[in-house]
Amino acid sequence: MIRAIFYKEWIKIRWYWLLALVASIGFSGFAMLRLARAVSLKGADHIWQVMIDRDAIFIDLLQYLPLFLGLGLAVVQFVPEMQRKSFKLTLHLPIKATTAVSVMLAYGAVMLLTTFIPAILIKFCYLQSVLAPELWQHILYTAAPWYMAGLAAYFFTAWVALEPTWGRRVLDGVIALLFIRIYFQPAKPEAYNDFMPLLTVVTLMLPLLSMLSLTRFRDGRQD
Amino acid sequence: MENVIECRNLTHYYGKRLIYKDLNFNVPRGRILGLLGKNGTGKTTTINILSGFLQPRSGECFILGEKIGQMNPETRRRIGLLIEGHVQYQFMNIEQIEKFYSAFYPNWKREAYYELMSRLQVAPHQRINRMSCGQRSQVALGLILAQDPEVLVLDDFSLGLDPGYRRLFVDYLREYAKSEDKTVFLTSHIIQDMERLVDDCIIMDYGRILVQMPVDKLLNDMHRYTATVADGFSLGEAEGLYNPSVVRNTLEVFSMRPQEEVRAVLAQQGLLEVAAEKVNLEDAFIGLTGKY
């Protein structure tokens, strides 16, 4: 039964997933190509120096990409469920409603990670060839909250999408927006390092919010 | 007889607006029960409560002996649900949706589904959101037939269907329900369809149930009485006489009381030449609930 839910989710997200994968790999690849060009024009030592002295990390353009990928994935996965209340069909399946929603969220989150991981690997592969471990770790650690924000955006958007009433949806959206700001505080590279374990735990708890939407849907809340 | 659906003291409000109070009804096994009511009398509310998508303000409902809301997921396997507008997953095609649902139902009757699909003029890879409402209704019906549930809950199955599809749906469903001893609870806003389909009916007015009885008995008992009256005539109150109206000197009134009693009541008001006639379900419905 759970595999059947995976199948349903896959049908919904497959084209988007492919697009997200291409975008994720494309943007990372582009950032690495740009860096490679800078290395060949100005020399690796210049790149090292501006990283050490001026907090450059060279992948700033990737900052909001995971956020948008996560948001988009939740939209293509959960908005079709809400169209004409098809979500009722899902809830009528002979499987616990919380299980069904958890499986959907887990599947989406894993698929989102499958678009992130190749991009991270591309960065790792190139960066470790020209940079000392301190420096490529510096870049990847700096990007960690961005990817976590992608996951959070996915869970938050799912929560908002599954909410049955517009009034509450707006309120939830505001809460989500404010919370997402926590992942994008103005900060130096690697500033999130100490906060990441806690932020990860909180992010992984965000699917709990969808259970509230689920309960409200089943209680028949309407505008 | 065993009740497959039982609702006790259902009370629901939307905000402060009372929909109904202390509603009680049962559906015995093997019966097809239609819920009739004008818009806003709570048909959809009742269906939503029965299908577990609305928590009533008070009261409780049981299907197959289990309380809705705390139902074991396994029990839902034995309940077929048709959502208003024949909604099915829009993003799937007829093959995908069959493959999807078959995983949830051990007794899945693939042939039943594909037999129905073979009559539709749709390509196997055509997505459901590209289908006409009639075609979608057949997909939804086919899925319910393949699921082979004991109880069917159908919300406004005639919505958006042209007469051909409606007839197809009704005939298929009745034949299926009767041959397999299924229990069906349904609503429709087209009452002619119900007459061919349902065994029992519940007719609702705002906030209450007017009648719950077998359709045969309703059609047998209910008569329309007409008489010619003078200008300015108004029928006095009388028990069991529903919705009197005068149009161009013709009085029309409905009643389920025995003919002799009704004639006697009307005679007391000076109406001696009264015609009585049998009615169909739609007329009976209008007779009970009024035109407005």
Place this chain on the structure above:
Amino acid sequence: MLRISKIFFWAIVAVLLAWQLPWLYNFFFAKSTKSPFTLYSSVIGDFAVIDFDEKDIIYTDLAGNIYTEDEFDTVLPTFYCRQLMADGRFPDTICGVKVNPHQVQVENFHARYSPSDINKPKIGLYALLESMSGRVDLQMPDDVFRITNEGIEFIDMESNTINEQKSQRFTEMMLRKGFKFPATTLSGNPTDRKEYDEGYVILDAEHKLFHLKMTKGRPYCRAIELPEGMTAKHLFITEFSSRRMLALISDTENGLWVVKRPTYEVVKTGVPSYNPETESIIIMGNMFDWTVGISDRESDRYYALDANDFSLLKSHTYDTPDSSIVGLTFTSYNDEFVRPRFE
């Protein structure tokens, strides 16, 4: 599960309120007071102050004397050295000492450190310049070093490989001088836009202080004797043009010390308390005195030190009450980290 979800939801709401409401209040209503520009003058033996009185600039001192702008230049002759020179008013002697403008300008310095200079993510790679190239201009090296548990490693940037020979040479020298790896903290100023290079001051694993630099490609490492009972905590290399000192040190008791050059003598200053982790410091020095301004949330404290023995000449405290209310924040003026905290 629903119960946990509800608790979690309200926890999130509580976090957002604790964060946003105080922020909104502080944004619209909180006022912070700023202390006036204050600088010690050995000429008058008092702090000279530039204050504002409804847009008018007032030149004054703590005793309450009012000066004209021209008078004020002579109260702070080292600070307004260029103005006095331009006016042809530069004195021959200040406080009875014969001076010339060049001498004054070489001895003048200013330095500013804030808690976020210390409390911040560090990469752990540092450039070590050649201190004695024989050329006037400094040059950035083509390698950087890291300090590991075993030694110092130089990594060539172009090839991203460790220069084993150089690493070994430096490690051996440091070990020979008694350095215990790894380092606890270090301070340097790796830039080619400075007059001279003193490399790094480093605290080793046992909190012993060392000076490391590279002269003619060879390691120069020297242990710096710290006074008995003093445990150094934070280091600030100075490289001021006077070349009179190597570094400032704060200790675990919040004392502020100076490492003199070229004697490596470590002298305690008269600053009563300075905690680099929570307080920012600004030091304006000249050949006669230093003005040390230390700021925290509630006050700006000014200390005047004698430039020769660093003894305390005078001090003054401005209260700078902060009317902002405490709330949850993720960033702070005191560090460069993002993490939840109440302040």
